[in-house]
Amino acid sequence: MNYSLINEEDSNPAAESVIVAGVFNDGEAVRPGVPEDLKEPLAKLAERHGRWHRKGQFHFVSLNDTDLIIAGLGEEDAWTERAAEETGAALQRFLMREHVTETRLYCSSFALNKSEGHLKSFARGMTLASYEVDTYKTGRKSGQSRPVELQAVYAGDPEKGERVFRSGVIQGTGTNEARRLINTPANYMTPTVLAEEAVRLAGEYEAEIEVFDEERIEAAGMHALMAVAKGSEEPPRFIVLKHRGRPDSDEWDTALVGKGLTYDSGGYSLKTRDGMKTMKMDMGGAAAVLGAMRIIFEEKPKVNVAAIIPSTENLINGKAMKPGDVIQSLGGKTIEVLNTDAEGRLILADGVAYANQIGAKSIIDTATLTGAVVVALGDTATGAVTNNEDLMSLVISAGDRSGERIWAFPNDKAYREKVRKSDVADLNNSPGRQAGSITAGLFIGEFAGDTPWVHLDIAGTGWQEGKTSLCPRGGTGSMARTLAEAVCRMEEK
Structure with missing residues (x-):
């Protein structure tokens, strides 16, 4: 979506543009800012057609040789930020359906x-609704809809309006970027390709990036990542993308760590046939981190951020790890592998340990980690575990501001002890079904040590089977904008 904001005083509608105005149920059909020659006929139309006030109603009419879209907004008392987002999304879909381009x-x-x-x-909703899933059907291409050229007429300070509107568009764009990565089939989205996507993003913003190949990963001591990678012919990658918002400092204010499992069969703890169908989405955490970094590069907060993505596939061959294996890790702890389908926490262990090695002052990891979180929270909220309540509060607040709900699980000794039970190693990677989302997160937390850390489990919110007002079926890009918002709030603090 291409857009611009102007002050109402400078408004002079072009003949080829379609005017969009909203009406509430309060009887006042015409708000300030609507062109004078349209106010009276618009008021009469709204009075004559009472149902046009209903939320979600859109009507295309012609008044005084002007094409006009009337948007029903419902009760003004119920006009929340969520309602604004949904209305923006509904308007975008209506414009696309009616082939309106200006x-x-x-x-x-x-x-x-x-x-x-x-x-x-509202701007975020319009941008989110503009996303279309790529298709590989012969003779048909996705993304063929012509972008909407939007001119928003704003009362007040147009510079402030421009900044706010732009921020919503940026958030939507970063989320859509994450969606695109998630929805790409696994044969097109390998660890190598994911690294190439990160390199391309870094090139757009002239950002620093390192990509560790297989030799360098092994030399660095990332044994947990390598243990998972052994089962695949595709080589692993370890991606470190950096934003220096404080270029005079070598410190890292925070690290964002995303699970980059580009396909997960479960390994020898094999998933069911149906359970494997959507496993291209198991790199949703990595996609969220890359989407967040696009937002961060645009917003330019004065915060030093390291984005860390361990990436591999989890498949089966003669070298693949087996239940009962004991593996090493970058953090120095040994791990008994009780479940090869609990691999995400293994590669994140090395990612979080690396964040600690570079001295990150805080760590936020995100991953499509457990089925247990889907049972607990469905697709409504992202589950979270932490060792620091202040950081958790900041992340939850960032989620609220971004339209993404987060629910904090408990974290106490009784849960932590479950991942420390092993006769042969320091940790086990799968204590069992009980409290599965909590113990999975706390396993990762073992590698954060005393560094303030939050884990976000997006297994429920990262993928949806049916379309919603804001997203088609598939990857949602969950937590991309929350991660970016959390970083921006760090600057405020």
């Missing part, structure tokens, strides 16, 4: 001047 949106009629959050959420 529009002029009167923000006052949508009460988008009510707060910065409403305008940002």
